[in-house]
């Protein structure tokens with residue numbers, strides 16, 4: 034696993050724009066070297082802010098949208114089209130404006146889909162979809178994601194892995210149903226830490242004063258059961274993309290040299 038690196042931006046708007054620019058470059062580079070790219074999107078304001086910034090960036094046209102696989106780190110288990118679903122928000126922020134291949138947009142199941150309200154069956158189905166996309170070069174039953182993005186919650190949750198709940202303790206399955214999540218809605222589908230850690234790069238996004246304590250805790254040696262964000266690491270790179278308020282409680286020893 035990789036040691037976390039930090040990039041601190043002046044404010045959340047700049048953070049979203051810089052992260053969008055970084056993502057465009059990453060996708061273009063992956064497509065140049067492997068012919069395609071695979072990215073995992075996150076729900077939440079910061080993830081959607083990044084997608085909106087990407088939609089507004091002229092360089093978005095450098096991406097070959099038809100050779101991009103999109104997956105989700107978690108989903109709110111609600112009916113198809115519900116405005117609170119992460120995929121609905123991603124479509125609004127970006128996906129409806131670019132020529133993605135619908136077969137490569139791997140939304141997590143909805144609560145009115147083939148598995149009805151059985152969130153555990155829905156999670157199993159998503160795990161099977163990931164496994165079907167894995168190839169022998171992949172590490173485990175998921176494709177190798179080039180970039181997996183995660184918003185960080187004020188309690189240090191990432192995806193729908195909340196402190197101390199069963200989902201964050203999962204060591205075998207790649208996707209689980211989440212019951213009783215403290216952030217509404219209570220029923221969710223989430224990638225697990227082993228699936229997250231199979232990504233080449235994991236990017237954690239946090240902006241705002243209310244995230245400062247969580248960021249400091251996760252980066253100060255906390256355990257992943259108590260602080261799930263601490264367990265989110267990429268095989269090659271773990272990048273924390275922060276605004277200055279989210280970075281304000283970091284111990285000085287962790288603060289990036291350029292910002293010291």
Ligand SMILES: O=C(O)[C@H](O)[C@@H](O)[C@H](O)[C@H](O)COP(=O)(O)O
Pocket residue numbers: 075076077078079080107108109119183184185186187190191192193216
């Ligand atoms: O479905 C969700 O709610 C998320 O995927 C969740 O993990 C989110 O990313 C964090 O809570 C951060 O959200 P904000 O960026 O809105 O603070």
